[in-house]
Amino acid sequence: MLKFYYSRLSVNARRVWVTLLEKNLEFEPILMKLNGDQFQPDFLQLNPFHHIPVLVDEDFSIFESLAILDYLEAKYPETSLMPTDARDIAKVRMLELVTVNELPPASIALMKQMLDVDVADKQVDAAKQTMATALQYFEANLTANSEYFIGDRLTYADIVAGTAVASIPLLGISLEPYLRVSKWLDNLQQRASWRQTAPAAEDIEKSKTVMKAILQKR
Numbered sequence: 374m375l376k377f378y379y380s381r382l383s384v385n386a387r388r389v390w391v392t393l394l395e396k397n398l399e400f401e402p403i404l405m406k407l408n409g410d411q412f413q414p415d416f417l418q419l420n421p422f423h424h425i426p427v428l429v430d431e432d433f434s435i436f437e438s439l440a441i442l443d444y445l446e447a448k449y450p451e452t453s454l455m456p457t458d459a460r461d462i463a464k465v466r467m468l469e470l471v472t473v474n475e476l477p478p479a480s481i482a483l484m485k486q487m488l489d490v491d492v493a494d495k496q497v498d499a500a501k502q503t504m505a506t507a508l509q510y511f512e513a514n515l516t517a518n519s520e521y522f523i524g525d526r527l528t529y530a531d532i533v534a535g536t537a538v539a540s541i542p543l544l545g546i547s548l549e550p551y552l553r554v555s556k557w558l559d560n561l562q563q564r565a566s567w568r569q570t571a572p573a574a575e576d577i578e579k580s581k582t583v584m585k586a587i588l589q590k591r
């Protein structure tokens with residue numbers, strides 16, 4: 374059976390978790406505390422960069438969440454989450470890569486400010502601007518009534534961007550000005566896969582001490 378190493382608060386892990394659920398796959402979840410367990414030799418053998426998520430399929434171990442999604446799509450194509458049209462494929466990739474490349478550095482700066490970790494005002498302003506640009510980009514890729522980025526079906530664009538955008542309000546940024554994004558996210562959050570993987574408020578609260586310690590080292 375597939376083994377999935379994750380943490381409930383990791384956006385990077387959540388996109389894989391949602392995919393496993395949307396594809397109806399059986400898997401063994403292995404919860405990581407990220408309190409040092411990611412540096413244990415057994416885990417470093419799976420991912421020498423000590424990050425979750427990791428997916429292990431028998432003797433094959435995969436890290437980097439987008440690589441895991443590619444693997445799951447190729448191996449389990451029955452519930453397909455990737456379009457076949459050339460432009461749609463490019464759109465999915467752009468939305469995925471904007472999410473994984475642009476949002477994390479901005480999130481780190483905003484999280485530092487929220488947790489009272491030293492961060493320059495200039496960096497916080499730049500982070501807010503990046504978030505606004507990304508949200509406008511997502512908004513421009515939706516229509517007033519679209520439930521998904523690509524036509525009438527869920528794709529990796531929704532899974533990758535949707536799990537990340539769900540965390541943006543926790544950083545003090547309101548999604549209200551982005552009407553299409555708000556509606557699209559509301560729709561996604563009705564899905565069983567989103568509900569099952571949503572971090573609990575008490576877990577978010579508890580994680581703040583650990584997060585602060587990690588951010589002070591960055």
Ligand SMILES: N[C@@H](CCC(=O)N[C@@H](CS)C(=O)NCC(=O)O)C(=O)O
Pocket residue numbers: 382383384385386407411422423424425426436437438439473
């Ligand atoms: N690019 C990686 C990022 C993975 C990542 O940064 N994971 C974080 C949790 S969200 C982690 O494991 N941090 C613990 C550490 O780096 O020691 C991916 O997409 O899988």
